[in-house]
Every structure is written in structure tokens, then in C-alpha cells.
């Protein structure tokens with residue numbers, strides 16, 4: 001269903017967003033009347049700039065919900081509600097190859113969350129980062145509360161495969177982390193891992209093959225002060241092998257990995 005709802009290109013959106021930023025677009029109510037696709041919606045008069053940009057872009061481009069394909073908006077109220085972080089982020093343990101680590105995620109990889117994540121990653125819709133980053137921040141916060149890390153905590157993202165970055169034009173997890181400030185992120189961002197895996201789509205591998213393929217998957221790209229405390233972050237945990245390998249690589253480089261966090265899991 002998501003494939004049928006291809007979002008507009010960034011180039012198509014940019015002039016409208018820019019015009020909105022400079023006030024060169026009509027009031028949202030008058031724009032709504034121009035749209036054949038979006039139903040009229042009351043303007044509350046209390047939109048912030050991001051909400052205004054989203055509303056105007058929705059109406060000009062007749063977008064569909066990235067969670068359920070309903071017409072009229074990039075993310076409908078129902079799907080937006082489904083993306084709220086759970087009050088208590090679930091926890092489980094993951095093995096780094098050296099020891100067990102606490103891990104937290106904000107939701108199961110299914111339903112609206114799965115479709116929105118797919119759209120965000122494979123169609124590069126930056127506005128969806130506003131809805132996904134709180135889920136990642138909540139999972140990081142849960143790990144921090146669990147292990148009691150200090151103020152100099154570093155957050156390390158599991159890097160995407162190079163081929164995926166070339167195809168998508170960005171690294172989704174890095175983009176999410178960069179969209180947060182240090183407080184939201186729960187620690188200083190430390191980009192220090194590089195993907196050195198060979199070609200081949202890991203999602204087509206079974207669990208045994210994936211565990212084998214993840215050996216020596218990452219390389220550390222900078223000097224690390226021994227004992228640096230880090231939380232390793234990814235968007236989705238499937239078998240746990242990828243994030244475990246990232247943690248093991250960091251520990252071998254001298255880090256003290258305190259936990260891992262992700263938006264969603266399939267375990």
C-alpha cells in the first residue's frame with residue numbers, strides 16, 4: 001500500500017516550503033479551498049511554523065498518510081497517535097559477544113509504525129523525523145534510567161550500509177539523531193562507526209546467515225578515549241546481530257557500552 005502512495009520529491013516541495021517560510025503563501029484556510037483532495041479543516045489559529053508548512057504542503061500536493069494511505073495529510077491523527085512512545089519502554093537483553101546489555105525500544109515493528117518508518121527511510125521525508133525522533137529519544141532515555149549513565153555519555157548510531165546511503169541519499173538513524181539536541185538525544189552524538197560489510201541485502205538472510213554475515217561488520221573511524229560510555233542506537237532491532245556487532249566493535253576499541261536503544265523491534 002505504501003508503494004502506491006509515492007510521496008512527492010523534495011525538489012517539488014522545496015519552493016512551497018520556502019514560500020511558506022517567507023509568508024508568500026495564502027492563509028491556510030484559503031489554500032484548503034483550492035485542494036480537490038483534502039477535506040476542509042478548521043484552522044485553530046495556533047499552528048507553529050512546522051505545522052503550517054506541513055498543512056500547506058499537504059494541501060498543495062494532496063499527500064497521503066504514510067501510515068494508512070488516507071488522503072489529505074502526511075500523517076493522519078490516528079496514525080500519529082499510534083506513534084506516541086509507550087509510557088514504559090520495553091526492555092530486553094542483547095548479547096554483545098562479550099556480555100549482556102540492556103536494550104530498549106519504543107514499539108513493535110508493525111502497523112503504522114512499520115509503514116511510517118519505511119516511508120521515512122526509503123522516500124526520505126524529513127518531516128517524519130519529527131514524529132520518529134521522540135520514539136528513539138524515549139528508548140535512549142529508558143536505557144539511561146536503567147543503567148544510570150553520566151553526563152558525558154556518547155550516543156553512537158549503527159551506520160547504514162554504504163549502498164543504502166547511496167540509494168536513499170541519507171543515513172536515516174544519523175538524520176534522526178542530528179534532528180535532536182543533546183538533551184533530547186540523551187548524550188553527545190559520536191559518529192565513529194563505519195559499515196565495512198560486503199554487498200548483499202541482510203534482510204534476505206535467515207537468522208543463522210545474518211549472524212555469520214555480521215562478523216567484523218563495522219570499523220571504528222576515530223580514536224576513542226578508553227572507558228568512554230556509549231549507548232548504541234539503531235532504528236530497528238531484528239535478530240539483534242547488527243547492533244550486537246556494533247557494540248562489540250566499540251568495546252574492542254575501548255568504549256564501555258552501557259546499553260542499546262531502537263525505535264522498534266521485530267523480536
Ligand SMILES: [Zn+2]
Nearest residue numbers: 065068076079
Ligand atoms: Zn494514517
